Amino acid sequence: MSEVEGATEGSMIGWRARLAESDLLYSFLHSPTAIISAVVTLVALSAAVFAPLIAPHNPFDLASIDLMDSLLPPAWLEGGSDAFLLGTDDQGRDVLSTILYGARISLLVGFLSVIFATVIGVVIGLIAGYAGGVTDAILMRIADVQLSFPAILIALLVDGVLRGLLSRDNYDQIAVYVLVLAIGLSFWVQYARTVRSLVMIERTKEYVQAGQVIGLSTGTILFRHIMPNVLGPVLVIATIQLALAIITEATLSFLGVGVPPTSPSLGTLIRVGNDYLFSGEWWITIFPGAALVILVLAINLLGDWLRDALNPKLR
Amino acid sequence: MVFFVLKRLAQSVLVMLVVALIAFALFRYVGDPVNNMVGQDTTLEQREQLRDELGLNDAVFVQFGRFIGNAVQGNFGQSYRLREPVTDLLAQRFPATFELSVVSAILALAIGIPMGVYTALNRRSILSRSFMTLSLVGISLPTFLIGILLILIFGVILRWLPTFGRGDVVSIGGWTTGFLTKSGLESLIMPAITLAIFQMTLVVRLIRAEMLEVLRADYVKFARARGLTSRTINFSIALKNTLVPVMTIIGLQIGSIIAFAIITESVFQWPGMGLLFIQAIQNVDIPVMAAYLLLIAFIFVVINLVVDVLYFVVDPRLRVQGR
DSSP: OOOOTTSSTTHHHHHHHHHHHHHHHHHHHTOHHHHHHHHHHHHHHHHHHTHHHHOSSOTTOGGGOOGGGTTOOOTTSTTOOTTOTTOBOTTSOBHHHHHHHHHHHHHHHHHHHHHHHHHHHHHHHHHHHHHOHHHHHHHHHHHHHHHTSOHHHHHHHHHHHHHHHSOSTTHHHHHHHHHHHHHHHHHHHHHHHHHHHHHHHHTTSHHHHHHHHTTOOHHHIIIIIIHHHHHHHHHHHHHHHHHHHHHHHHHHHHTTSSSOTTSOOHHHHHHHHHTTTTTTOTHHHHHHHHHHHHHHHHHHHHHHHHHHHHOGGGO | OHHHHHHHHHHHHHHHHHHHHHHHHHHHHSSOHHHHHSOTTOOHHHHHHHHHHTTTTSOHHHHHHHHHHHHHTTOOOBOTTTOSBHHHHHHHHHHHHHHHHHHHHHHHHHHHHHHHHHHHHTTTSHHHHHHHHHHHHHHHSOHHHHHHHHIIIIIIISOOSOOSSOOSOEEETTEEESTTSHHHHHHHHHHHHHHHHHHHHHHHHHHHHHHHHHHTSHHHHHHHHTTOOHHIIIIIIIIHHHHHHHHHHHHHHHHHHHHHHHHHHHHHTOOSHHHHHHHHHHTTOHHHHHHHHHHHHHHHHHHHHHHHHHHHHHOHHHHHHHO
16 A cells, blocks of 8 residues: 555555555445446446437437338337337437437536535535534535425526526527536535535644745645545535436426537436327337336446445445 | 424424525516517506516515515416416316326335335245345336326226216216216326326335334334343334334325326326416416415415424424423
8 A cells, every 4th residue: 555645744545545445446346226326327427429420310400300200119119210219209310320320418517516516515515614613604504405495496497597597599509508507506515515624624734834834825725735634525415416416407497498409418408308198109208217217227326326325334 | 392392393484485486586577477468469558557566576575575475375476378377277286186196106105104014024935035025126117108008908998997087977066076977086096096106106215214224223122132022112112112213214205296197197097286387387388387376385385384393292302302
C-alpha cells in the first residue's frame, strides 16, 4: 500500500480511504447483484452513448421513415417485420431505435441534473458547515423548508415558472436545460445536509487547524483539504439520486412538461405510446417503459450495494 | 411546551409568507396579468384602466399586502384558461383528490407497516428477502408506469375495471363522493393502488431501517439480558419506540401522496386538483398555479406542525430538553 501523496496531512484518512477501496473491490467481486447491475448499467450507458452507431434505424431521419410501416407489432408476432425487432410507432419509427435514442436523452438529463445538484449541494454544505452561526442557520432553514416538500413538486414548480418566463417559440430547444435546472434545484438539499454534518466533524480536526495556522485561505482549506474527505457519502447519494433523477425526468416528460416529442426521452415515448394502449398497440408504451425500469433498477441496485459496502454498520 | 409550539407556529407563518411571496411573484411577474385577462381588441386606454383597477400601478409591497389579504379570504382571481374563479375550481376538485389520497394512505400504511416490521425481525428469511427485492422494484417503477401497467392488464386486456375518471359520484352538500356508487368504487381501485404502491415500498424500507436501529439500542440488549421473551422485546419495547419516527413518516407520506396524486390523476384522468395543476402548468395558467401552491404549502405546514407537536407529546425526552 503506497503512501506517496498526502503523507503528512491526514495520512490516517488517506490510508483508511485506500483500505476502504480494497474492501470495496472485495465486496464488489463477492456480490453477484452488484456485478450484474454494474454490467447492465454499463451496457445501457454504452447503448445510449453509441445509439447512432448501433440503432438499426435513424428514427429522426425523415427520409428513412415510411408511414406505410406505422404501427407494426414486434417481429415475433403475426404481422411483424424482421426489420423492426420491437415494432414501430404511429409514425413508422422503429421502437428499438427510438428507445436507444430516448435513453440518451434520459441519461443526459439524469447525469447533468445530478451533477448540477451535487455542485450546489456540496458548495452550500461546505459553506454552512464551515461558517456555522447565522450563515449555517439560514442555509439549513432553507434546506429544511425545501425538504418538507416532495422533490417532484419543486421540479414541477420550477418547470412551470421557467415555462412562463421563457418564450414558447424556442422552448423546445432548451427544454433539456430547463429540466436539468428544475430537477437539480429540487435535489440539492440532501447533499448539503450530508456534507454539512461531515464538515462540522472535519472542521475540528488537526489538519484543518494546521491549515488555518499557516495562513491558508478559507477557500483552499474548504475545497482542497476538507472537500476530498467528505466526498465518499456524496458519491453514494449521487448514485441513488441518478436513478431518482431519471425517474423524475421521465415523470415530467410523461406529464407533458418535459422533453418535447421532437427529440423524445423515454418518458416522452411512454406518453406518446400511452394514447395507443387502448387500441391494442401496447408495444409503443411497454418497451420504453421496460427499458426505463431496467435502467433505473440497475442503478438503484448499484447504489444500494455501494451504500452497504461503504457503511458496514448497516450490513 | 407553549413556547415550543409558539416557536413552531412562528416558523410556519414565515414559511407561508415566503411561499406567498413566490406565488405573488409568479402572479405579478410571469407574463403580464392584464394581457392574460383581456382580448386582442382591447385599446391601450382600457388596458391602462384595468391596470389601475387591479392596482398593478401601486407600490409592490402594497400589492403584496393586498395579495395576502385576498389569499386569506380565499380569493385568487380567475383562471386564465377556464375563466372561472380559481377558488371554485379548487373546491370542485378537492373531494376527488382527498378521497383518492386517504384510501391510498390507508392502503400504504396498513400493508407497509406489518411488512416492515416482519422484514426487520426476520432479516434472513426468504420471505423478507423477497419483500426487500420487491420493494426495490417498487421504488424503481415510476408511478405512472404502474398506472399504465394496471390499465393495460385490468382495463384493456381483462376489461374488469374502468380506466379513467371517477365513475358516478353522489353529491352530498357540495361534497362529491365516489364511495357510494358501484362505478365510483370500481374507478377508485386502480388509481388508489397506483398511488399506494410507491408509498408502501417507502414505508416498508423506513420502518425496517428504524426497527433495526431500535433493535440495536442498549435498552433492547438490556431487556434481552433480563430474559424477557422476544415477543415482549419485539412488540412492547422495539415496536413502540419505532412508532415515534413513524409519525414523522406518516406526516411526510401525506405530503408525498398529495404530490404523487398529480401523476396518478394525470394517468387516470382523475378529476382532482393535481390534474388541474398539471393543466395549469402546461397552459401557464398562473392564478391556478399560485393558488394550488399556496394550498399545498398550507397543508404541508399544518401537517408538519401537528407532527412536531405530537412528537413532543409522545417523546418525554424532548420535553425535558425543551425546558
